[in-house]
Amino acid sequence: MSAIQLVIPEPWAEYELIDSGNFQKLERFGNFILSRPEPQAIWDKSLKDSNWERQAHAVFRRDRQSPERGDWQTRPDMRDPWFVTFRQGGLNLKFKLALTTFKHVGLFPEQADNWAYISAKIKGMLPNVARPNVLNLFAYTGGATLAARQAGADVTHVDAVKPVITWARENMDYSGLTNIRWMVEDVVKFVRREVRRGNRYNGIILDPPAYGRGPDGEKWVLEEHLNDLLKSCADLLDNDNFFFIINLYSLGFSSLLVDNLIRQLFGNVPNPEWGELAMMDQFQKRLPLGVFYRFAS
Template identity: 80%
Template sequence: MADIRILTPSPWADYELIDSGNFQKLERFGAYVLARPEPQAIWDKSLTDADWERRAHAVFRRDRQSPERGDWQTAPDMHDPWYVSFQQGGLNLKFKLALTTFKHVGLFPEQADNWLYIHDKVKAISATVSRPKFLNLFAYTGGASLAARQAGADVTHVDAVKPVISWARENMDHSELDNIRWVVEDAVKFVRREVRRGNRYNGIILDPPAYGRGPDGEKWVLEEHLNDLLKACADLLEREDFFFIINLYSLGFSSLILDNLMNQVFGSVPNPEWGELFMQDNYQKRLPLGVFYRFAS
């Protein structure tokens, strides 16, 4: 069994978690500082409200009629969209960011350690496999896809939301990459079809949401569908020269639940790592942002 661990990315120039508390977080993405909701930041802020107001270029305000949607109050000098870079461990990536009505900006910075992991594993597999195949499910704007492609993988990027695929394609272009395969489809349908075709992948990552809809109205509920999806992914993973990553952001899922699932579906796996993802703010408060499990041959 793997030892439980906490995973946090190394600091990088274009991202900073400045402060957190009172169910909010204050972050810098490149040139701009954003204040937005964070349900797990139940402690007090370290800075004053006046400090937050002074620093923030954009503040997310929830719509009283919707628990998910809202709008942004922005400073006059803020440009939307804007761009940030990630340069670490052999990766040189560029991302477009934008203010969305769901509070997201197109990037999950806590995933930076997984990008480096993907890059390193693809490079290692490339010593014996001419072009490793990598599958990114629920792929969003493509950080993992870019990391794998820059390392030399043959990348398939799957997401059910067409505008998100377009956003990921822009990130590929800005990162001066090419030849990623884009698939607008329900992840469960895609995986089942790939199993029937007998296709295999050297690396798989999935970041399933708690709830979602496919392009044809397919309903995704994490608790109901994750077990079957993992079993199908096990059929897709190569038997040699492989790695696998899963991240969960649902508050109802602990890393112990994920560990149980992975042990049952995959059995004994090499070099497993599992636990919590977190970011640390400038006042040493650690903000949990999900759970993960990963392993590699």
């Protein structure tokens, strides 16, 4: 059995975690520095509040009536939207970022290690598979989709929220890519239909939220629906040339839980890697940002 890993992506020029603490994080995306909530940063800040205030171009403030929504207080020189590039491991991607009412900006930098993994596994398949077929579920604004497409895969991108698929299509255009299959659909319904059709994929990527709604009001609750979804994914994964990645952001889920699910539903998988994704701030504090499990032929 593989050991639990802590994965911190290689530094990249257009992102850095400057500081974290007091349930907040201070980050630089390109030319702009943001301050926003972070529930896992339970320690003290390393920098003074006055330093945070001086640096931040935008600060997210939660709405007292909502645990999720809020608004941004911005300086006059803050641009919205703006752009960052990711050039690493043979990838050259461009992302549009924007200040949303849910505190997100359209990019999860801790996923950079998974992008590199996706690119390497697809390129490793190319001698045996002319056009690897990749399925990205709960695909959001498409970081993993773009990495897979740029590496040479045919990609199906599935998300229930039409505006984020529009955002992902823009990122495709900005990255100079084409021919991604976009599906605005409930993930569970889509996967079940693919199983009935007998389709197979060389790569499957999942980023399921804790809670969600499909385009027709379908309810998604992670702990209630993940087991059945993974059963369907096991039926969709190619038998010979494959990789699989799942990321979980719910605070109550551990990598041990995911390991149990994978071993029960997929069997004795080859080359498993599992543990926590994290980012390190300038003061060497490691901020956990979710658990992952991945394996490949």
